[in-house]
Amino acid sequence: MSKRKVGAAHMPVGECITQVQEILRQRFCRQRVPDRPGGVEAQHKHLLGLLKRTAVHGESNSVLIVGPRGAGKTMLLKCVLRDLMEEKEVQKNLLQVHLNGLLQTDDRIALKEITRQLSLENVVGDKVFGSFSENLVFLLEALKKGDRSSSRPVLFVLDEFDLFAHHKNQTLLYNLFDVSQSAQTPIAVVGLTCRLDVLELLEKRVKSRFSHRQIHLLSSLTFPQYLERVQTQLSLPDDFPDENFAQNWNSSIKAVCEDKSVRDVLQRHFNSSKDHRTMNMLLMLCLSRVSVSKPTIKPADVLEASRMCFSDAKANMLHGLSILELCLIIAMKHLNDIYEGEPFNLQMVHNGADGFFC
């Protein structure tokens, strides 16, 4: 089924499909940063301005990016950092420290990680510090430029910020915000969290040192925008080697998105959640049905993928039980209803299920 045409670059279908899989998998599975941030321009500008002031002008800042899971917080930050690093001065001076609440579960571990990421292990050596703040101040002092006039700006990114608030005494947070307020070294503290009530987790002394600047990523997508995003995610970019194939593919995607049954399915998905991740999961399942023998996505694929996403797990498991086990479950349900949620044991269930075994 390979088309051979002289002139334009044509590849056999197998290779085209491989390329398509490669590109789309990078989008869905690896969450590659898009070229332009979609729908979050205002937040992008705000954050970029903030970080630029720290990196170039030496002003200390702190900000929290708040949004539900899958809203695109990390994606926004990566976009902003990429744009920030385009300036030469920033690239030369700015140091970055990335901490994650899931990994650094303790302030001690966090401090070791900070030391390691700033490449200051040799400088610290075997020194023993009295307190956390001494250690941190020492590290930041060590970053001063050669002429001792000013220190290099440091960007601290704290992923899963709410987990840091559960550490003992919130020492790390207190010290970081303290440094950001006391103008010793220009640092920027960016926290990413999924909890809207994150400020209530902070102690009073920590909260007072925080600048109370929050960037919210609450998705305000409408359904047409959602559809458009689905279409963009599935379409091939302009620089795809085989233009003919890319055009066919893109037009078939457009046709799929305009199909009525697909729209109903996507509406259902939109109603349950608007975020990127569930969309990526659905599109990944659609993509897995593309193969050499079937090189396009059809509406049936989307319907099947949606069915898999919405399948009831408990009903699936109930289906596999033997008749005896089902009788016991029915007896348990009866007991639960009669006694309104009181605990029961096997004897009672057996007694109740006796009626079924005749």
Added chain:
Amino acid sequence: MTALLQQPGYEEERLQRVAEKLPCRDVQAGLLLSLMGQPQQYSFPSIFIYGHRASGKSHVLQVLLKELELPHATVSCVECVSVVLLFEQVLLSFFGCDAASLLPRSPSLSDFVRVYRQQCSQSPAKQTRYIVMEKAELLRDTDANLLPALLRLQELVEDNVTVILLSEIVWDKFRPNTGCFEPLLLHFPDYSKGELQQILSQDRHPSYSAEFYSSYINILLGVFYSVCRDLRELRHLAALNFSKFCEPLAEGKVKDTDTHKLWRNIEPHLKKAMQTVYLREVSSLQWEQMQQMEEKETGTVRGLSAHTHVELPYYSKFLLIAAYLASYNPARTDKRFFVKHHGKIKKTNFLKKNEKTSNHLLGPKPFPLDRLLAIFYSVVDSRVAPTASIFSQISSLVTLQLLTKVSQGDLLDAPKFKCAVSLDFICAISRTVNFEILKYLYDFL
């Protein structure tokens, strides 16, 4: 059937072998394969596979990963009592034992990610690496950060790695409080009766024909399918009972095709198997020995729940009866049963909401020693002095495991006990001393 497994990037004949080893699981294997994609492409960061016991989850994954020679690390969460075992196993499988030794003592997740990143910058993944975690429900009992971190491992270590979790429990019971990276959910459905027949028929002994064995499997499934659908159990039962099935054939009484006579021969045997071997009342060894004995010689099956009647001294019997009464009667009814002149007790106050269930269903309740002795003195006809012999009989009842001691170790002067015998046993005992226990039990009022 074998043509369903097609995926560019893998050799045809290997896929063929995989398809042969996975009967009745081609749909799931095909889906997994298409999600995995070509070896060098990225796959979804985490996949959660759920299904009943013995529905082929581990088997399918192992066959796929081994036959297609993909880099993988299989970890059973039962073995990982501490996370360090998990980390070492993963680093060992992907990077060799030098990497595993780079971990510090009692490493945290942060150390693991750091070492992994170092190693993978030296040897980046040319093919997707898979980490398969069996019995993943045990991950919920470890540190709260382990499960969310594993689900996004691809992002944390920036490597082409996919974590696959296998479990019998649905994903809704796994989700942490503040949410996490949602894995792709795959369900492995249970085998239907026809599929079970197909798989079990593959175990046949080469000296018997395929039809003969499949008729045997048919009979076996007919008896056991409504009770048990677990493939492992059915294979075990099929292996144990096959010799008995072939007995009339070996003796020459029936022919191969005479299914009705074979059925009549094996059916009572299978029913007996359901009550003994399936419930593990007798071990498989005992079962095989029983099968070899003649039918006349098989006496009672000495299963685990067969009580041997214990001969007890006179007072011990009454102590046991008193203990049973103390366990299964609520304390406030003692006055009614054991005091000679009790007033009228209003019955209406007694019926509370949870009194609808009989005490016998709820199990024995603990009682203090004083209550036991009080009931004992009222139950025994003659006057008996509280000598040391009475107390020593109580402790010998505990040794015989007819009573259970439930008090904490430091309360020596107020021990609590529970009665551990069944109603039939206590009725038999009370008959030997001419005591009508049913008249004294609250549940039988």
